[in-house]
Amino acid sequence: MNKVLIISYYWPPAGGPGVQRWLKFVKYLRDFDVEPVVYVPENPQYPITDSSFLNEVPKDITIYKQPIFEPYRFASLLSRRNTKRISSGIIQSANQSLTEKFLLWIRGNFFIPDARKYWVRPSVEFLHEILKKEGIGTIITTGPPHSVHLIGHFLKQHNKVQWIADFRDPWTSIGYHKKLKLMGWAKNRHKELEALVLNTADKLVVTSETTKREFRQLTNKPIKVITNGFDTEKPLAVPLDQKFTISHIGSMLSGRNPQNLWQVLAELVKENIAFNKALCLQFIGVISKDVLEEIKANGLEHFLKVIGYVPHDEALAYQQKSQVLLLAEIDSPETTGIIPGKLFEYMASGRPILGVGPKNWEVSTMVAQTKTGAIFEYTSHADLKNVLLNWFHQYEKQALGVSSMNVERYSRRELTRQLAEYI
Numbered sequence: 001m002n003k004v005l006i007i008s009y010y011w012p013p014a015g016g017p018g019v020q021r022w023l024k025f026v027k028y029l030r031d032f033d034v035e036p037v038v039y040v041p042e043n044p045q046y047p048i049t050d051s052s053f054l055n056e057v058p059k060d061i062t063i064y065k066q067p068i069f070e071p072y073r074f075a076s077l078l079s080r081r082n083t084k085r086i087s088s089g090i091i092q093s094a095n096q097s098l099t100e101k102f103l104l105w106i107r108g109n110f111f112i113p114d115a116r117k118y119w120v121r122p123s124v125e126f127l128h129e130i131l132k133k134e135g136i137g138t139i140i141t142t143g144p145p146h147s148v149h150l151i152g153h154f155l156k157q158h159n160k161v162q163w164i165a166d167f168r169d170p171w172t173s174i175g176y177h178k179k180l181k182l183m184g185w186a187k188n189r190h191k192e193l194e195a196l197v198l199n200t201a202d203k204l205v206v207t208s209e210t211t212k213r214e215f216r217q218l219t220n221k222p223i224k225v226i227t228n229g230f231d232t233e234k235p236l237a238v239p240l241d242q243k244f245t246i247s248h249i250g251s252m253l254s255g256r257n258p259q260n261l262w263q264v265l266a267e268l269v270k271e272n273i274a275f276n277k278a279l280c281l282q283f284i285g286v287i288s289k290d291v292l293e294e295i296k297a298n299g300l301e302h303f304l305k306v307i308g309y310v311p312h313d314e315a316l317a318y319q320q321k322s323q324v325l326l327l328a329e330i331d332s333p334e335t336t337g338i339i340p341g342k343l344f345e346y347m348a349s350g351r352p353i354l355g356v357g358p359k360n361w362e363v364s365t366m367v368a369q370t371k372t373g374a375i376f377e378y379t380s381h382a383d384l385k386n387v388l389l390n391w392f393h394q395y396e397k398q399a400l401g402v403s404s405m406n407v408e409r410y411s412r413r414e415l416t417r418q419l420a421e422y423i
Helices: 017-032 051-056 080-088 098-110 117-134 147-158 175-180 184-200 209-216 259-271 273-278 289-297 312-321 342-349 362-370 382-396 412-422
Strands: 002-007 034-041 062-066 138-143 162-167 203-206 223-225 244-249 279-284 304-306 324-328 353-357 373-377
Touching: 002 017, 002 117, 002 147, 017 034, 017 051, 017 412, 034 117, 051 312, 062 117, 098 175, 117 147, 138 147, 147 162, 147 184, 162 184, 203 209, 203 412, 209 223, 244 312, 244 342, 259 273, 259 279, 259 289, 259 353, 259 382, 273 279, 273 382, 279 312, 289 304, 312 342, 324 342, 342 353, 342 362, 353 362, 353 382, 362 373, 373 382
Parallel strands: 002 034, 002 138, 034 062, 138 162, 162 203, 203 223, 244 279, 244 324, 279 304, 324 353, 353 373
Antiparallel strands: none
C-alpha cells in the first residue's frame, strides 16, 4: 500500500470548511490502497473549533505533531477581538480601527507568506526522519496557510519523494490579498514564493477550473481539479421549517454582502403580507458587522435570526430544515473561481440554492448543471425578485424543492478515488 504523508495546519478539533477536505480524504484513502500518515501542529491557534470532527478521524491512523509558534498569540494582547477576526479571515472593508489597520499591515508585510511561517523550519527538521521511518513515497501539502507548502519544498530538496501541493484557495489572486496593505517588496515576495511552489512541486491540485487556468499561466506542472464535496454517510430526516427560512451556513465574511438581495427582500416584505409573516433570514456561523449593518439598514432586523457557530452535524440539520440556502461571494474578478465548500453540502441537502456572486462565477455553471438552484450577479434585481416570489408560492403549497441531477460526482468518496489515481 502506497504511503502518503499529508501536511496540514487545519485538523480536528479545528472547525470550519478548511479542516474537512483532508479529514474526508484521510477517511477514504485506504479504500483505494493509499495509507495516509498525517502531520499537524501540536498547539495550533484555531479561530473556530468543532470537537465533533474528532469522531471522524480514523482510530488507527498515524498522526505526528510538532509545536508551532504563532505571533497571533502576542497580537491578541493588543486586541483579542480584532486578532481573532483577522485570523478567521474576516477583514472589514470599512470602519477599521487603528489597531486593526496596524495588525493587517504587520500581518501582510512581516509574516510572508503568513503568520504560520515559523512552523516551516522545525517541521522540515522533524520530518526528514519520519519520511525514512515510515517509508513515505509521496508528500502532500495543503494550503492556506501557504507556508505549509514551503515545508514540502524543502523536504523535496533532500528526499526522493513525490510532492503534491494542494491549493484549497488561490495564493496571490485571492480576494483578501489586496486588503493586507502590502508594500511593493512584500507583493513581490509573495509572487516569488508562489512561483517557487508552483514550479518545484511535482503535481498540483486545485479546487476550481478558474484557479487551474490562473496557475497554467505560471507553471507547466500537471494540475488536477479536485473540488470539495459532501459526505453521504449521514442522511438526515428532519422536518422543514414552518417559516420561509433563507439560511446561510458558515462564515459570512466582510465583502460577501449582496445588497441587491437585502433590497429585494425589503420590497417583498412591504408588498406581500404573506411573505412578511413567513420570512426568516437566518445565519448559522460567523457574520461580519458590515453585513449585519446592511441588513438592518434595509429594515430586515425583525426577520433576522443569528445562531452563531454550531457543530457540523447541527449545521447539516439546519441545511435540511431550511426552505432556501443562501450562498454569497465577493463581487470581484478575483473571486470567480472561489467555490465555497458549503456549496456541495447544499447540493446534497435537496434544498434550493440562492446564490449571489461575481460575473462568470464558476459556481453558477455548477448549480445550473446540477439543477440545484439559481445564481445571480450583484446587479440582478427583477429576476432575483421573480425567483424568490416563485419559490415562495411553491413554499405556500408545501411543494418547494429541487430536482437535482449529477450531484453524486461531488461525493467525498468519489473525489478521494480521483485523488488516489492522481497520486
